[in-house]
Amino acid sequence: MIPLLGLVAGIIVGRVFGVSAPEWLAPYVPIAVVAALDAVFGGLRARLDHVFDDRVFVVSFVGNVVIAVLLVFIGDRLGVGSQLSTAVVVVLGIRIFSNTAAIRRHLFRA
């Protein structure tokens, strides 16, 4: 319930107040979102496994976001930004899919 509330509240705040990311951060917001989604799905899975730990969740969330953005940032400096961001999205996407598969198995035993 709380994560859902947070998500909806965040979207509403972003919409209503029309905040926009600072110029230097704007290119990295989508990557950060994907990394955060990975952490959220990991957290859901951990909850279903009864191994959820708030510290682990916070660290993995922040760590995921920071590392993903840092990787793409460094890639931009090195001139391989688009390739690295593709790599990051692919890896995170695979993780999201495997997490959702585990969640599905937990809930539906299928």
Add this chain to the structure above:
Amino acid sequence: MPETERASILSRVWTDLLAPRGWRVDVPVFVLTLALGLGVALSVRSDQGVSGLAAARQDDLVSILADLDARNASLRQGIASLQAEERQLSAGTSADALTAAEQRATELAVLAGTVAVHGPGIVATFADPQGTVTADILVDALEELRDAGVEAMDFSGVRVVASTAIVAAPGGGMLVDGTRVQQPYRLSAIGDPQTLQSALAIPGGVDDAVTTSGGGARVAVLRVADVQITSLATLPDRRYARPDPSATKDGP
């Protein structure tokens, strides 16, 4: 069984996923998911922005710029070639094409004998008091003049064209394209006078043939600075052949 299963799913969703866990857990989770929602809103907004260019990275911008440059260059090339084509077409239609067509029509009219012509040439008079000059000799004369590059001929008032026939008329004289003519025959020809004259005078040629035919026949060839040919040939009606513009090629 399905009922209890659904109930167990719902209860597990509630207890494992949705139920609050106390502020120590819920506050950080709320804060982080709030940030995630903010990020989603931000990235959706920036996608709707200046067609995503503002959010694009430098690499992407460079490649987009390169694409646009290439496209620009190819479009410029297209403009140039189309403009050249337009110039060619607009220049070709009115003036040049009309002049060329008129010139061609005039040349064809001269060849077909449908216009009166004048110019330098010769006038050959065949005197044939005894009727000894045959149609063969006269046709030979026409052929010799054609070989010599004659451009227009008139035989005693009948325009000579490609299809002209000369046959001996019963009772003397000649039938030229069905028109009866009497001696002395008068052959006017337009072309280079020197060449035409020598074409008739070659040894064993027309001149000799007329002279040796006996009966006092003679050929008198005069070079004339301005031969007038006013007789016209009538074009035969085409009954079967039809022009085929699609297959017509520009001749030399």
